[in-house]
Amino acid sequence: MNSRNKRYWWCQIGGWSVWALTMLFFSYLFEREVSVLFLYRLFFAVLLGVVFTQILRAIIIRFNWLQMPIEKVIPRLLIMTLLISFIYTISQMSLVEALNLSDKKVTLNFGRRLLLNSLDNSIFLTVWLLIYYAYHYFERVNRQQVDTHRLNAVVKDLELKTIKSHINPHFIFNALNSIRALVDENPERARKAITELSNILRNSMQAEKMETVPLENELNIVRDYLALEQMRFEERLKVDFEIDDDTLDQPVPPMMLQTLVENAIKHGVSKQVDGGMVKIISDITNNQHEIIVQNSGRMNGSLHNKGFGIQSTQDRLNLMFGDKAKFEIKDIANNIVEAKITLPVDE
C-alpha cells in the first residue's frame, strides 16, 4: 500500500470515528443513556458508511471527477450523492430490520423514515465529499508549487551551464587555422599555441563543475586566450595587464572575465582596420574587488540591445551574488569602452 492510500485510510478511520463519537455524544445528551441496540446500529452505520464512501471514491477515480471542471462535476456529484445515500439508507434499514435492532420507541412509518434517514446520510456524504475534494485541492496546489520550484532550479542550473561553457566556435576554428599555418612557418610557436588552446578548452569544460575559481586561474586562461588572438591578429592586437597581487586569490565566477575579454576582441579590436588594445585591471577599491576590461572601440547601439556576453554576465552575477555584485559597460574617454565587474571581497 503506498503512502497516499495509507493516508486515505487514516482519514477514513479518523473521520468515521469522529462521526461515531459525535453520534454517541448526542445520543447520550438526549437519552441520558446509550443502549446496546444503539451501539449495534452505530456500528453498522459506520461499516456501511465506509463501504459506500469507498464506492463513491472508486466512482470519482474511475470517471476522473477530480480533474473535471467544477460546473460539470457538481451536478454529477449531487445526483451520485442522493443515489448512494438512498441505497445506503435502504441497506442500513433492512439490516436493522433483519437483525431486529430497531428502536421500538420510534413510531414513524417506514416511508418517512427512509426519506429522513436518506436526507441525513446525504448530508454526511456531502461533508465527506467536501473533505475529500479539499484535501485533493490543497495537495494539487502544493504539488504545483513544488514543481514550479524544481523547474526554476533546473532552468537556473541549465542557464549557468550554457553560459559558462560558451566559448566562441569562431575563435576555436580560427585558432586551429592559424596553428596549421604556423606548423611550417614557426613550429615552436605552433606547439605553444596547441598547449594554449588545450588549456582554454580544458578550463571551459571544467568551469561547468565549479561555482568560483581563484582569479589567478582565470587570468591564466585569459593570458592563453590573448596569446592565441595575438597570433591571429599579430601587430593589430596590443595587450596590457594591471593586476594587484592581493586580488590573485579572490574567488571569481569561472569564464566570466574570459567572456568579457572575448567580447572586447570581437566588438572592439577585430572591427577596426588598424586593430586596437585590450587592457585588464584587477584591484580592490572601497573594499570591493573590481575587475575591469578596457578595449578600443565604441559601444554601438543602445544598452537595450545587449549581446549574449553582456546579458549572460549580468544574469550570472545576479544568480550568484544578488545585489552584492555589479556590472556595467560604457564608453569612457577617446574611443575606449570599459566593462567593470564589482564583486564582494572574500576575506
Added chain:
Amino acid sequence: MTKRAIIIDDERLARNELKKLLMDYPEVEIVAEAANASEGLEKVESLQPDLIFLDIQMPGKTGFDMLSELDRSPHVIFTTAYDEYALKAFEVNALDYLLKPVEPKRLADALHKLDQVEEKESLAGITPTVNRGTLGEADQVFVKDGERCWFVKLSDIRLFESVGNYAKVFFGPNKPLILKSLNALEERLDDKVFFRANRKHIVNLRMIEKVEPYFNGGLLLEIRGGDKIEVSRRQAVKFKEMMSL
C-alpha cells in the same frame, strides 16, 4: 585555363595557409592579397580577377558588404571559420564556401565546380566582357537584401525599377533593393540588352514577350512574369529604331 585569383582575409596566417593549399593547383594564380574589404575592393577593381577567396568577418566592412559595392562580381569562394549567419546565407543561396581550416578535398571540389561553370559558359558562347566599361549579359552581380544574398547573372534580370536612391532588381521571384541609382546603372549596362523605357524603369530586351501601342504614341511592354512597363513617346521612337535593325 588559368584563373587569376585574389585572396582577401584579414589574417596573414590564414592567407598563407590558403596559398599553401593552392600550390597544388598551378592553374590558380594568386595575383594579389588584401587584408581588409576596402583594400580588396581596390584590388578587385584594378586587377579584375577571375576568382576571389573572400573571408566574411573582417575589420571595417564584411565580405558581403564588399561584394555589394562591386559593379561586377568575379567568381567567389567564401572562406569562414564559423559564422552562423553566414552559413545560413550560404546554405539558403547555395553559394560556395570553405570552412577554415580548409579541408583539401573541399577545396578541390570547389575548384572543380568552378571549372564546370566556366565550361558551361564558354559552350553557351557567353564570356564575361573584356571591356571594363560596360556590364554584359554574362556578368554577375552580388545582391544583398537583409539576410538574403544572391549572385545574379545580368541575363536573368528582367527589370530594374527606381525607388528613390535605390533600384529594385527583378529576377526570378525576388525583388531585392540595391543602393544604386537608375542613371548610374544605365551608364554601366550594355545598351544592346538593357533599355531605358521611362524615368523609372530599365528593361531587359530579351525578356519582352509582347509589345502593344499605347497612348500618345508610347508603347506598352509586357515582360516575362507579367509585369507591364510603359515606354515614353521619346523612348518609343528609339525602341522602334533598335528593334527594326
